Amino acid sequence: MALVKDVCRKVRSKNAGPFWVTIDLFFDGPESFRRYADDPAIGPEAFARLFGADPNLVKRYRVDSLDMVKVSYPRATPQGGVVERDLHCGQQFVRLLDVELASAAS
Amino acid sequence: MTASFTGTVKVLVPTGSLGAGAREEEVQRGIAMGAQVIATDAGSTDSGAAYLALGTSKNNKGAVARDLKIMMRAARDAGIPLVIGTCGQAGGDRNLDWTRDIVLELARELGTTPRIALLYSEQSKEIIKARNAEGRVRPLAPLGELDDATVDDCDHIVAAMGPEPYIAALEAGADIVLGGRTTDTAVIACFPLMKGAPAGPSWHAGKIAECGAVCTVRKVPGSGVMITIDPDGFEIEPLSTVNICTTQSVSGHMLYENSDPFRLYEPGGVLDVTHARYEQLDQRRVRVTGSVWEPQPYTMKLEGASSGQFQTIMLVGIQDPIVLADLNDFHDRMLAICTERVRATIGDEAGDFDISLRIYGWNAVSGDRPDASTPIPREVGVLFVATAATQAMATQIAKACNPAFFHMPMPAHNEMPSYGFPFTPAYIERGPVYEFRLNHVVECDEPGELVRTEWIDLALGKAA
Numbered sequence: 356m357a358l359v360k361d362v363c364r365k366v367r368s369k370n371a372g373p374f375w376v377t378i379d380l381f382f383d384g385p386e387s388f389r390r391y392a393d394d395p396a397i398g399p400e401a402f403a404r405l406f407g408a409d410p411n412l413v414k415r416y417r418v419d420s421l422d423m424v425k426v427s428y429p430r431a432t433p434q435g436g437v438v439e440r441d442l443h444c445g446q447q448f449v450r451l452l453d454v455e456l457a458s459a460a461s
Numbered sequence: 462m463t464a465s466f467t468g469t470v471k472v473l474v475p476t477g478s479l480g481a482g483a484r485e486e487e488v489q490r491g492i493a494m495g496a497q498v499i500a501t502d503a504g505s506t507d508s509g510a511a512y513l514a515l516g517t518s519k520n521n522k523g524a525v526a527r528d529l530k531i532m533m534r535a536a537r538d539a540g541i542p543l544v545i546g547t548c549g550q551a552g553g554d555r556n557l558d559w560t561r562d563i564v565l566e567l568a569r570e571l572g573t574t575p576r577i578a579l580l581y582s583e584q585s586k587e588i589i590k591a592r593n594a595e596g597r598v599r600p601l602a603p604l605g606e607l608d609d610a611t612v613d614d615c616d617h618i619v620a621a622m623g624p625e626p627y628i629a630a631l632e633a634g635a636d637i638v639l640g641g642r643t644t645d646t647a648v649i650a651c652f653p654l655m656k657g658a659p660a661g662p663s664w665h666a667g668k669i670a671e672c673g674a675v676c677t678v679r680k681v682p683g684s685g686v687m688i689t690i691d692p693d694g695f696e697i698e699p700l701s702t703v704n705i706c707t708t709q710s711v712s713g714h715m716l717y718e719n720s721d722p723f724r725l726y727e728p729g730g731v732l733d734v735t736h737a738r739y740e741q742l743d744q745r746r747v748r749v750t751g752s753v754w755e756p757q758p759y760t761m762k763l764e765g766a767s768s769g770q771f772q773t774i775m776l777v778g779i780q781d782p783i784v785l786a787d788l789n790d791f792h793d794r795m796l797a798i799c800t801e802r803v804r805a806t807i808g809d810e811a812g813d814f815d816i817s818l819r820i821y822g823w824n825a826v827s828g829d830r831p832d833a834s835t836p837i838p839r840e841v842g843v844l845f846v847a848t849a850a851t852q853a854m855a856t857q858i859a860k861a862c863n864p865a866f867f868h869m870p871m872p873a874h875n876e877m878p879s880y881g882f883p884f885t886p887a888y889i890e891r892g893p894v895y896e897f898r899l900n901h902v903v904e905c906d907e908p909g910e911l912v913r914t915e916w917i918d919l920a921l922g923k924a925a
Contacts, residue, residue, distance in 0.1 A: 371720040373506050373764075373897035374603055379716050412602055416722050420739075421712060427720035429603035433896050435509040437770065437848045438817050438828075442509055446826050 359397070360452040362387040368448035373434040376406070376444045377427040378451065388422035394456045397426060405450055407431035466657040466692055471496050472649055472666070475532055475685040475700070477673030479503035479545060479560075480520030483528040487685045487700035488535045494687055497541055498652040499532050502645045502671055503560065504547030507718070510766035510895040514616040516555025526563050530571070533564070533637070537573045542631055544638045544648060546622075551766070552642030553617045554583040560639055565917070574919040575637045578630035581913040582641040582761075584618045588911070589763065589903070597904040598763070604900040611898050615765035618899065622761065623728030624651035625908035631655055635916075642764065644727055645671035649688070658690040660754035664732040666695040668725055669714050669749070676714035677704045694750035696742065706747045708739035729759045729908065760902040761911060768893035770815075773855035775845040775866055775888050778881035783873045785837050788823045789830055795869055799845075799862040806861045807854075814858055815848040843880075852890055859888040 359366060364383045371377040380397065382388040395401065399410035408428035416425045435442055473496035475483040480503070488499070504512075508519050518525065536543040549556025561579055568575060592598050593607050600606055612618070619642035628651055630638045640648065646667035653663040666688040669676050674683040676697070683701035697706050715734055716722045725732040733753045740748045784791050799816050819825035822841035845866055847858040867887070868877050905911060 369718050370507060371718050372900070373510070374601075374900050375720045377716075377718065377720050409603065414720065418716070418722050421709065421716075423716070425716055425722050435511070435895055435897075437772075437815055437894055438846075440819065440826050440828055443507060450827060450829075 357391070357456050358452065359454045359456060362391055362456065366448045366451055368444050368446070370434060370442075370444045371427060375427055375429055376447055377425060378448055379423055379425050380451070381421065381423045385422055388419075388424075391456045392417050392424050396454050396456050397424065397451070401454065402426060402428045405454075406447065466659065469689050469691045470653040470656045470658050472652055472670070472688045472690070473499045473685065473700070474501060474649060474670040474673055474688065475499060476501055476528060477671065477675055477684070478505070478520075479528050479548075480518075480524040481528070481673070482524070482684055483531050484684050484700070485531050487683065488531055490702070491685065491687050491700050492535050492539045496539065496687065498544060499536050499541065500544040500649045500652060501532070501673075502546050502643075502648050504550040504552055504556070504642070505645070506551075506764060506897065508550065510897045512549075512556070513551035513553050513619065513764060513766035514768050514893075514895045516551070516553050516559075516617065517549070518556060518559060519550040522563060525560065526567060529563060530567050533567055533573065533575075534571055536636070537571065537575070542636055542638065542652070544627055544631070544640075544651060546627075546640040546643035546645070546648030548639050548641065551617075552582065552619050552640065554581050554641065557581060557639060557641045561917070564637060564639065565919075568919055576635055576920065577637045577639065577917040578633070578635035579915040579917065580622060580626045580630065580638065580640040580643075581915065582620050582622050582643070582911065584620050584763070584911060586612050586615070586618065589618055592903050598901050599760075599904070601762075601900045601902065607899070607901050612765070614767040615898055616768055618763060618765040620761040620763055620903060620911050621728065622912055623647045623759075623908055624654050626912045626914060627651035628655040629909060630914060644762075646725070646727060646732070653690045659692060660730070661732070661752035662690050662693070662695040662749070664725070664727060664754055665734055665737065665749060665752035666690055666697065668732065669697060669711055672714065672717065674699055674701070674704065675717065676711050677706050678710050679704050694748055694752070696746055696748045698746040705745045708741050708747055711747045711749065712737070712739045728761050730754050730756045759905045759908055761905060763899045763901045763903055764897060765899035766895055767898050768895050770848045770850055770894050771852040771855045772891040772894060773847045773852070773859040773888050774891050775859055775863065776883060777843050777866060778840060778883065779843060780840040781878055781880070783871050784878070785841065787871070788820055788841065791871060792818055792820060794871070795843075795865065798865045798869055802861045802865055803858050807857055811854060811858060812850050814854070815846075816858065816862065817846040817848070819844040819846070848894065852892070856888055856890055863887055
């Protein structure tokens with residue numbers, strides 16, 4: 356059992372246009388990447404629970420050359436709407452840091 | 462054209478965004494390295510819909526003029542064109558005209574007489590509705606089909622240009638091209654494409670360089686990069702002699718603000734970098750090969766901004782330990798009392814209003830409800846946001862809530878507390894809520910059919 360923050364050297368989030376958010380998880384090396392890249396804890400259902408995203412629209416990409424996983428999801432509310440808390444989504448990565456990755460030994 | 466391309470094209474990208482701070486010494490170095498064009502982007506949707514809805518720039522005039530002056534002087538002295546996309550942050554007609562006026566002022570100051578092409582890509586509601594009725598407007602997820610009411614709600618609508626209008630302007634002899642809304646990549650790719658450089662590397666270089674030195678490792682402050690496109694790929698290096706490009710910093714930038722790390726949808730095609738190879742040439746330079754451009758039917762992405770309800774805000778600071786001991790309860794009590802005050806003192810007239818309390822230092826950014834084990838903060842700031850149909854009503858709501866927001870006691874208080882207002886009057890009229898309403902593409906038969914090009918030839922001394 357490991358937390359995202361234990362096995363990633365960097366996690367960042369940013370708006371990708373006004374309707375999407377994209378989160379980059381840079382793992383701390385090939386071993387962690389191989390072990391956790393496809394972990395359901397950073398999959399569509401998790402993003403639905405954590406961010407209110409439609410799980411059918413959540414996209415996950417493995418970038419093997421960088422030992423990183425990119426997850427993109429549509430914003431639950433429009434950018435700059437009535438209750439906006441993070442216009443550029445630059446703080447959204449934080450709630451991923453303590454997510455438990457479930458994958459057993461590879 | 463591509464088959465006959467044997468040379469190289471050098472594009473100087475002085476900064477990631479006009480007004481962010483180009484550096485004179487970097488630009489001079491790029492010129493000395495043989496730059497054939499200076500290209501930069503001047504906007505983005507990142508900062509929200511207000512700049513398109515209002516037609517105003519995010520950056521101040523002085524910052525934009527400072528960068529423009531460096532670029533205009535360098536381009537004039539070197540005899541190379543200057544290309545700027547998404548002028549004035551949003552690239553609407555008013556944003557572009559604001560930038561045009563700064564360029565004209567600077568030209569007078571510098572004593573130059575450039576031929577200036579202005580590429581307007583703002584769209585009328587009638588055109589968009591007509592295209593939509595023809596079935597030529599398609600939604601992009603997560604939005605659905607477009608309806609006329611949404612188009613009518615927009616204050617301004619722009620279509621993001623590809624490189625073709627820039628190429629046409631450059632071929633017609635423009636010294637300076639100022640564009641309305643344009644994809645970041647197209648601004649940088651247009652000159653190499655015009656010269657017949659291969660499309661894959663040209664577009665990929667455009668994407669990597671669109672934020673200037675963001676794709677570099679900055680040991681010292683740096684703003685710009687130089688890209689060199691050749692028949693098989695491109696090379697990139699920082700304009701600062703101290704900073705470096707690494708395969709990680711360059712390939713990593715393909716991830717930045719992109720929802721898909723491999724495929725980038727552009728007007729007239731898709732850039733596919735799935736099989737791109739990044740090679741460290743020396744300590745400072747990276748070479749990229751294997752980028753592929755897949756031509757597709759031509760579309761332009763639409764952006765539309767609307768202004769909706771109005772907001773009035775108040776802010777207090779709180780250090781009182783009684784409040785800090787149970788901030789969740791404080792929030793709920795305050796929200797209930799404020800809502801009740803609006804009902805009691807304004808009633809139905811308040812209409813469809815919203816009151817939002819954000820406790821900075823506790824949970825304002827996440828909106829989550831911290832549990833009881835969360836450490837008590839030293840102090841918090843509480844932002845009150847009233848949203849209503851008019852500015853006047855939002856302010857009436859804020860005023861109705863003012864006494865409670867200032868003095869609401871918690872059960873443990875044995876006398877009335879007074880929280881820390883930083884301003885008088887306590888309320889601030891924040892203006893409308895601005896939102897992007899479109900996430901659609903419009904199909905085009907020709908790349909330039911939704912673009913209007915105007916010329917100002919200062920050599921002729923009058924607008925042509």
